[in-house]
């Protein structure tokens with residue numbers, strides 16, 4: 025019938041629109057990673073760091089609220105890591121698309137059990153979105169960088185997932201006592217030891233002092249080391265140990281070990 029007559033004007037309109045869009049959106053200077061993550065749904069201010077040989081999994085669609093978040097939204101991994109995304113079915117149609125085009129899961133999907141993975145070989149900051157919900161804050165970032173290194177392999181491996189470890193072993197050699205704050209800020213809450221790594225001389229007494237934040241904590245040696253405190257929550261609690269033998273002493277808070285609440289004392 026009259027089907028052919030409307031096609032030409034429609035095509036002309038389409039061309040015009042495209043031109044307008046291009047002139048209206050000039051290239052913007054790339055925003056900082058902090059700015060990018062600032063309005064990412066579910067971001068708590070700290071990327072979760074993974075060690076070598078880990079295979080992090082990111083949930084696509086959160087169970088809470090409207091589901092429009094990656095969980096966790098930001099992670100830090102060493103080069104050579106495979107990152108896995110698993111669709112939860114929450115939040116409707118989703119995909120995983122790098123802003124710079126590095127990776128792209130393809131067409132959107134709302135099917136729980138859908139998976140996608142990407143092998144991150146090169147260091148860099150990879151921002152990504154779920155395209156249907158980009159403007160609703162469904163954004164994330166994969167930060168690929170070498171893990172922090174202090175030069176002490178035992179310490180580095182033990183603390184690789186502790187968010188407040190930056191490769192520094194705080195030097196308190198030559199002092200009688202040294203203090204470690206227990207329940208310091210880090211690991212997604214008040215789940216850190218500060219400093220996470222400490223170097224002391226033999227005969228030094230190390231004192232752990234509780235802030236009272238982050239729930240009950242304890243100090244427990246890895247393996248059969250000497251540290252074994254009570255599990256307590258009260259601010260002002262303390263636990264101490266005098267180190268007689270040189271060595272590297274690794275410990276954690278049992279309830280929060282998985283979150284990265286770990287510490288190390290190097291005794292010289």
Ligand SMILES: [Cu+2]
Pocket residue numbers: 215238240241242277278279280285
């Ligand atoms: Cu704890």
